[in-house]
Amino acid sequence: MQAMPPETAAPADAATQVVDSVLHTAMTIGRVMRQRLPGDQLEPATYWVLKNLVTSSMRITALAASTQLDTSTVSRHVTQLEQAGLVERGPDPDDGRAQRIALTAEGRTQLEASTARRREVLTESLEGWDAADLALLERLLGRLVAGVESRTR
Numbered sequence: 001m002q003a004m005p006p007e008t009a010a011p012a013d014a015a016t017q018v019v020d021s022v023l024h025t026a027m028t029i030g031r032v033m034r035q036r037l038p039g040d041q042l043e044p045a046t047y048w049v050l051k052n053l054v055t056s057s058m059r060i061t062a063l064a065a066s067t068q069l070d071t072s073t074v075s076r077h078v079t080q081l082e083q084a085g086l087v088e089r090g091p092d093p094d095d096g097r098a099q100r101i102a103l104t105a106e107g108r109t110q111l112e113a114s115t116a117r118r119r120e121v122l123t124e125s126l127e128g129w130d131a132a133d134l135a136l137l138e139r140l141l142g143r144l145v146a147g148v149e150s151r152t153r
Contacts, residue, residue: 022144032121033118033121034047037114037117037118037121038117039113039117040113040114040117041110041113041114042086042110042111042114043080045077046077046080046081046086047111047114048067049063049067049069049074049077049078049081050081050086050087050103050107050110050111051111051115052066052067053087053101053102053103053107054103054108054111056102057090057100057101057102057103058100058101059092059098059099059100059101060074060075060078060099060101063078063101078101081107085104085106085107086103086104086106086107086110087101087102087103087104087107088101088102088104089101089102090102
């Protein structure tokens with residue numbers, strides 16, 4: 001049996017093709033963004049831990065929830081980051097028994113540098129795109145992310 005040309009493919013086949021393309025694209029971009037880029041001093045696994053501490057300090061349990069990692073995994077990352085001088089522990093004003101984890105100045109510097117490298121890769125990848133295509137990409141990616149998040153919470 002011959003395959004139908006793409007323009008006459010059944011809607012389910014077209015949707016499957018798009019889903020497969022989105023999976024491939026997300027995995028490829030995710031792999032690149034999770035690897036150590038040239039010049040990075042941060043371990044890729046700890047990048048997201050630091051990224052979640054940018055706006056405020058938090059307890060290990062809250063950090064684990066925000067990174068969607070196991071508490072023991074986050075605890076190990078925090079210990080490594082603390083030894084490297086990238087985070088510090090301090091008292092939790094709401095609970096004297098608990099500690100809050102915060103970025104140090106060096107942690108913020110390294111995170112900003114690592115983020116700049118990732119932005120540079122994406123910026124260079126979008127060179128030559130016109131403003132309308134960029135706006136459309138942003139709108140469609142936002143719609144896709146909202147759809148995925150609404151089904152996975």
